[in-house]
Amino acid sequence: MPKSLVSIHDFSKDELLYIVKQAAIFEKDHRPVLKGKVVATIFFEPSTRTRLSFETAANRLGARVVGFSDADNTSVSKGETLKDTIMMISNYADLIVMRHPREGSARYASEISRVPVINAGDGANQHPSQTLLDMYSIQKTQGRLDNLTITMVGDLKYGRTVHSLLQAMSHFNTRFKFIAPPELRMPEEYKQYLSERGLPFTEHTELAENINDADILYMTRVQRERFSDPIEYEKVKNVYVLKNSFLKDTKPSMKILHPLPRVNEISADVDNNPKAYYFEQARNGVFARMAIIHYLIGR
Amino acid sequence: MEREKQLKVNAIKDGTVIDRIPSSQLFRVIEILSLEDCDSQITFGMNLESKHLESKAIIKISERFFEDDDINRIALIAPEAKFNIIKDYEVVEKRQVTVPDAIVGIAKCFNPDCITNHQPITTRFATKHTDKGLLLVCHYCEKVTDEHNLKIISKNT
DSSP: OOOOBSSGGGSOHHHHHHHHHHHHHHHHOOOOTTTTOEEEEEESSOOHHHHHHHHHHHHHTTOEEEEESOGGGSGGGGTOOHHHHHHHHHHHOSEEEEEESSBTHHHHHHHHOSSOEEEEEETTSOOHHHHHHHHHHHHHHHSOSTTOEEEEESOTTTOHHHHHHHHHHGGGTOEEEEEOOGGGOOOHHHHHHHHHTTOOEEEESOSGGGOTTOSEEEEOOOOGGGOSSHHHHHHHTTTTOBOGGGGTTSOTTOEEEOOSOOSSSBOGGGTTSTTBOHHHHHHHHHHHHHHHHHHHHTO | OHHHHHHHTOOOSSEEEEEEEEGGGHHHHHHHTTGGGOOSOEEEEEEEOOSSSSSEEEEEEETOOOOHHHHHHHHTTOTTOEEEEEETTEEEEEEEOOOOSEEESSEEOSOTTBGGGTSSOOOEEEEEEETTEEEEEETTTOOEEEGGGOEEOOTTO
8 A cells, every 4th residue: 555645654763854844945946846747626515725735736847637626526426435436546547635524534535545545535524635734834933843832723623734733743842722612622632642642732712812832723614514503603703813913923933824714714905914923824734745746746 | 240141141052142233233233234134043132231331232143153354343342242052052252342453344434525325335344443433434434423423234235
């Protein structure tokens, strides 16, 4: 079975560091080192941002891209099993980048496929390339990954990006601060994960007063559909909106990250603050994905 | 004492006595082992006194012996169960059920969005023993199924 990237646990600390280092190299230099290779991007549910980022990465490396962005016009709509679809596509391409609405689908695909599989999101489960681009953004802005304070804000219960980032950064002696409404607190299993590794964390419900010691402020969206009681949503929806005025006493080197899309959790007046880094972060996604693709099929 | 209790429910010549099943799990064990389709003579005992459990059940099945795979299925709901192999009225072998590190094709993932509940895929779990009891971590969706949400795939489904 070829090496795939399905879950952030599939990469060791050394591999994570290697990808971050390679991303910096690809940012400086776009040589078409994968000329002649074919990358299949198969998206069983739509995702413009992630798909275009992967396709840009593959193209910049000189690979050709085939695939689909909507399963409706494929044999999947005729009832073909995921197994058959993957078997067939792994006959054509050198690498499969896959998004699928069902959790665990990418792991299953990686076990069937003859070529490496990159998980570009399997339902609410994993989205490891997002974590690697987050790590690259942290390294690029802070000059290091070790000994940082990462403050995570918003939906810490369902947000897969914060869970994967927490696990990946647990290799680097990170201090975590969690700011969330009581309904969306960081789940016990992740707090346990940190405790087992001796990593400190604190939990808060107020945003403005808890961000001054952060090196990275990782914002996420608080979604209405996560609340069983709409009144509870109305109570908290404006509590977790980051405003420019909150940033005046934060560290000069602090950067704000957000996996995007943003709705209203960061006010527009923050965008011009040099601490706002989320658009640059999305750009880093291309370099991180180039590094991942190259790692799996280019070495 | 133990022998006396077993005798209350008839001795068997050749076959298997499954002992130390929690009474509450007896009917699940019957279902998991597909005993309703079994032609052999079977005797059940339920709500029996036990030194090890609050209340135990036993099953005696003539002319029937079980594979490790069957024993593992039982491990998830009756972790203290014992399989006594009987030959000519004597216990010739005692097999203690153990929870294996990996559970393959036995349990169902409780996550409705897990791919294993939508495609013909053999389920796989890693087992984790915690103070909250036995947990099954799905190899595919990575979600945790605990004892309360555990559904065993019976042999004929």
